Amino acid sequence: MTRVAMVITRVRAEEKMLLEVFRQRGTDPELIRDEELVINPSVIDPRWDEFDIVLQRSLSTSRGLYLLELFDAWGVPTVNSLRTASICSDKFKTSLALAKAGVPQPEVRIAFTPQSALEAVTELGYPAVLKPMIGSWGRLLAKVSDADAAEAVLEHRQTLGNYPYHVHFVQSYVEKPRGRDIRAFVVAGETICAIYRSSSHWVTNTARGASVEQCPVTAELQDLCRRASEAVGGGVLAMDVFETEGGFVLNEINHTMEFRNSIEPTGVDIAGRIVDYALALAAQLERGEGE
């Protein structure tokens, strides 16, 4: 039997579904609660060393990354990999990986001071979007329509934020047709389903109340997501895609995706696909075939 562990901060609907599917497949994952851990990096925990695969589902990005570093150092396979999580948790690294792979994305600039960030916004043109380098669920996104607004947001970031908020990620604003964008669910490079997320607000996260309907997985979307997946190291990914007159552009990639609102509109057993991928990867590594 494949020995599986799942790292959690809380048990959301997604983790509950994943646990149920693992049990249906004949394995009962051990839950590792990240809040309870005290780690000695010098000593391999013999209990952890027995796992064939670890599914990293921490809510906390930083805890997730540290634990992936640990598992990677100890040679314990994980979903997602350290490389994938490291790239996808950081918007700059994601943008860089997409650029190197030639995957279309909105225009992006990185700047380290409010003054240079303001220059970057001016260069991209208004409106533009200021984002924290690390963050999720649409938190602290700011669409700035003129220099006054940009100066105000940048001053607030500088005054209120910790150092990560002082690295400014500036993105050109992409007008969304019909107020929607696409979330594509990608497992091992294959787009297994996709949804349109629609909102009267310019931020279309379902965590912020966007409505959802199925989006057809066209050959163009499949190709874009496959290339993006390869660019960031593969695994289990949720990709946010904008529709433009020139074709799709890839906005962001999430490596610990939520999917509870996307099962019913797509009819796809997303938890089942994730579990099957994790078990297949564990079996493949067991046979010594590598990733």
Added chain:
Amino acid sequence: MSEIACVECGAEIRLDEDVIQNEILPCPDCGVELEVMSLDPVQLALAPEVEEDWGE
């Protein structure tokens, strides 16, 4: 299946048999998110506020 009161509004919440520690449950009456802190005895608390680096 057991029942326990919502710590926010006092409504009775029915827990499924497969409920697990740290599971997040919405209160059907007041809508607040609750966390299952322990199973024996069953204890609920308000789910924590989202922290800065939480997300997908």
